[in-house]
Amino acid sequence: MAKQTAPVTKNETITLTFEDLTHEGSGVGKINGYPLFVPNALPGEEATVKVIKVNKNFGFGKVLEFLKTSPERIEPVCHVHCNGCGLQHMSYRLQLEMKMNQVKNAMKKIAHLEHVPVHPIIGMDNPLHYRNKVQIPVGEKNGELITGFYQKRSHNIIENTETCTTHNEVINEVVKTVRDVANRLGIQAYNEQAHNGVLRHIMVRTGEETKDIMVVIVTRTDKLPHKDELVKQLKESHPNIKSIMHNVNHKRTNVILGEKTKVLFGEEYIHDKIGDITFAISAKSFYQVNPSQTKVLYEKALEYAEIGSDDVVIDAYCGIGTISLFLAQKAKKVYGVEVVPEAINDAKKNAKLNGITNAEFIVGEAEKVMPWWTAQGLKPDVIVVDPPRKGCDEELLQAMIEMKPMRIVYVSCNPSTLARDLRILEDGGYRTKEVQPVDMFPGTGHVECVSMLEYEVSN
Structure with a gap:
């Protein structure tokens, strides 16, 4: 059987029409079904493109000249090409649409949750000068x-x-x-x-x-x-x-x-x-860099948690207690766990700073601490997780499934690992009720999500 070859070669110059965007914001055009990924190109645009790399199933190119441009193309407010925020050539409306599609595709293709509502992404009124x-x-x-x-x-x-x-x-x-x-x-x-x-x-x-x-x-x-x-x-x-x-x-x-x-x-x-919570922030503290959207994100997490005054809550990956202290305003008791000792020290200081006495913080890996809590008889009503980009450790997901809280709120900065973990939680008896994307990083391809899951009690 003849080996399949790409219909283009490296350094070849071609004319390409763009149909879609990658999750990083590159334009996608196809030659005889073979996709080329090209930075700084938008759907509906046509350009002369130089092919710079050819793989078996896809290639990469760069724009030499635009022959037709999209109405969604705007003049970037910054002309320094440091690649820190590579989406400034597209309208904010298109940025939000791209991120929304990224979340929907992850839910469909990775989590196999085609029918779960993904709400319209919450963007910013002014998507500039947001980093603190x-x-x-x-x-x-x-x-x-x-x-x-x-x-x-x-x-x-x-x-x-x-x-x-x-x-x-x-x-x-x-x-x-x-x-x-x-x-x-x-x-x-x-x-x-x-x-x-x-x-x-x-x-x-x-x-x-x-x-x-x-x-x-x-x-x-x-x-x-x-x-x-x-x-x-x-x-x-x-x-x-x-x-x-x-x-x-x-x-x-x-x-x-x-x-x-x-x-x-x-x-x-x-x-x-x-909101009403004051935080002490040290040089090494993890603290969200977009404070106005952080408030939106945490309020949505609190809404999804549906906490009652008798509820016990676990906050895995609690950091300096940012989400924990929000939850503690409504819960009977909040337990936070975090592997970084300095963060736990900060969390305790922040609880004291706000006069919050119903939050307890412990140093350790959540996947190890939670089974220990189970052995001690701790039965949470709600678990909140906000892991790094790699998502939750599988041991942690299994520990959550074994604890059987009525609700899990999953805050994520990576739709792909979120979708992977939702699939595991679904297979463990939970049902994803809704997903809310939030734009924390305008001008970049990153998007945060809050997801709400409920335990489906067997008949």
């Missing part, structure tokens, strides 16, 4: 410090920190101030090839409601040169800075923060509010 945290690498160019994100698939810094349209605008100003002051003081940038120099990264966190600002200066060295003058000038430039931290990372690594962090000014926390 940034970690920016520092480099040198012509003897001057530069800051910006890495170019895709490289460690070349693209200078963009003064114009980034996803950051809170105050963050852009603070990063520029730190860089300029450090430059004037002669603080050297870290050189990752030679593993020498000083200043590796600048992290800035802000409180949406409080307007608090935290600056974290990450160095290779234990000593931060001219630290007193640096702190003085930062405080003078930005009176809302409540915390300046020095983090030391000696290692040759892509991990940004090292293990040692000390206070240079203020406290080790800043504060923010989501």
